[in-house]
Amino acid sequence: MKILLNNIPESFTEDKFTITELLKVKNFTFKMLIVKINGKLVKKTEYDTVKVNDGDDVMVLHLISGG
Amino acid sequence: MTFEEIKGIIKDKTVGIAGAGGLGSNCAVALARVGVGRLIIADFDVVSENNLNRQYYFFDQIGEKKTFAIKSNILRINPTIEVVTHDKMLTPENISKIFMDCDVIVEAFDHADQKGMLIETVLSQMPEMYVVVGLGMAGWGMNDSIHCRQIGKMFICGDEVSEISPELPPIAPRVGIVSNMQANVVLEILLDKK
Numbered sequence: 001m002k003i004l005l006n007n008i009p010e011s012f013t014e015d016k017f018t019i020t021e022l023l024k025v026k027n028f029t030f031k032m033l034i035v036k037i038n039g040k041l042v043k044k045t046e047y048d049t050v051k052v053n054d055g056d057d058v059m060v061l062h063l064i065s066g067g
Numbered sequence: 068m069t070f071e072e073i074k075g076i077i078k079d080k081t082v083g084i085a086g087a088g089g090l091g092s093n094c095a096v097a098l099a100r101v102g103v104g105r106l107i108i109a110d111f112d113v114v115s116e117n118n119l120n121r122q123y124y125f126f127d128q129i130g131e132k133k134t135f136a137i138k139s140n141i142l143r144i145n146p147t148i149e150v151v152t153h154d155k156m157l158t159p160e161n162i163s164k165i166f167m168d169c170d171v172i173v174e175a176f177d178h179a180d181q182k183g184m185l186i187e188t189v190l191s192q193m194p195e196m197y198v199v200v201g202l203g204m205a206g207w208g209m210n211d212s213i214h215c216r217q218i219g220k221m222f223i224c225g226d227e228v229s230e231i232s233p234e235l236p237p238i239a240p241r242v243g244i245v246s247n248m249q250a251n252v253v254l255e256i257l258l259d260k261k
Contacts, residue, residue, distance in 0.1 A: 032179040034186050039219055041190040044183075059218060063179040063186075064230040066205045066237045067090040 001054035015054070019047040022058070032063035073258065074102040078147075080257045081105040083166035084173045085157055085185050087133040088112070089237055090201040091175030092123035092140075093246035098253060099141040099148045106141065109153040109165055110134050121242040159184065163192045171253050174200040175246070179230075186221070196220065199252045204245040205229040205237050213241070215248055224248040 002011050005026070012025065019035055019042055022028075035042045036059040042050045052058055082103050084091045087110035095106055110133045114124045128136040134152035141150050153165055162185065166172050172189060176182050182200065189198045203225035204213070212226040225245045231237050 032183045034183060034190075036190075036218070041187065043187060043191065061186075061202075061218070061223070062227065063182045064203055064227070065177060065179045065182075066203065066229065066231040067086060067088055067175055067177040067182075067201055067242070 001052075003052060003055065004057045006059055016051045019050055019052065022052050023047070023060070026060075028060060028062070030062045030064075034061040034063065035059065036061075068258070073254075077102055077254070077257050078104040081107060081169045082171050082173060082253055082257075083107045083169035084109070084175055085162075085166075086110055086175035086177065086181075087122075087137045088118065088175065088177055089121040089242040090204075090246040090249065091173065092133070092137050093121075093243055094173050094175060094250045094253075095137055095141060096123050096144065097247050097250035099145045099150075101250075101254060102145065103148070103253075103257070105149040105151065107151045107153070107166060107169060108134060108137060109155065109157050110137075111154060111156045121237055121239040157181075157185065159188045159192075162188045166193070166196070169196070171197040171199060171256050173249050173253060174198055175249070177231075190221070194220075197222070197256050199224065199249045199256075201225055201245050201249055203227045203229045204241045205231040205235040207238060207240060209241075210244075213244055213248070215252060222249075222252045224252060 038057050084095050112133050114128045114131050134154045138150040174185050197220045199222045202223050206229050215224045
């Protein structure tokens, strides 16, 4: 499948996978993230169930402390 | 647009500020100077001496509730502003109620998990709300790395990289830049929305 990840086109051998699998494949190890698929928020509790599909526009925002 | 015209528009606007630390206190003061009519500020913390390296408080305010201290500082600058304060911890249960009437919400928390909680809550419970996030401002120098970008109705201000640590503390210049950048985005939203 081909997706847009943070505005960069990426290809994966899988047809689809969950957010948890995507984060693992990309080695996104940050504890705090905000994930949106096609503009829609995916809550942390849904990472194991919501699927990323071919053509999806995925945004992963890394949250860091300081303010 | 003249300053009088700007003031004429923003006097009827309401901005929510989640956290009155380095980002929130400085952002609130910038918005008050310009004349945003109503500021809704939430924080549960107390002013401490180590806050004074970046936060808009004074030495003689150490020990005061931040909500009380920021309100008093804002009113000294611009007594026409209505400052509504909430001396409590923000949670997914109270955020949408506290900030219900806002035109924009400024995310001004310290910890990443609190930032995540606020963003998730606003995006899921208040999908029409603008939210301006401060992300990455620890340390010094590196002016060129600080930027602003938009994702839907969310704006991200900061370098998105510099996390605070004992070796990379949050201090006045970069925290001031990012907090004023947040105020700048808020103003842009308020003036464009009219």
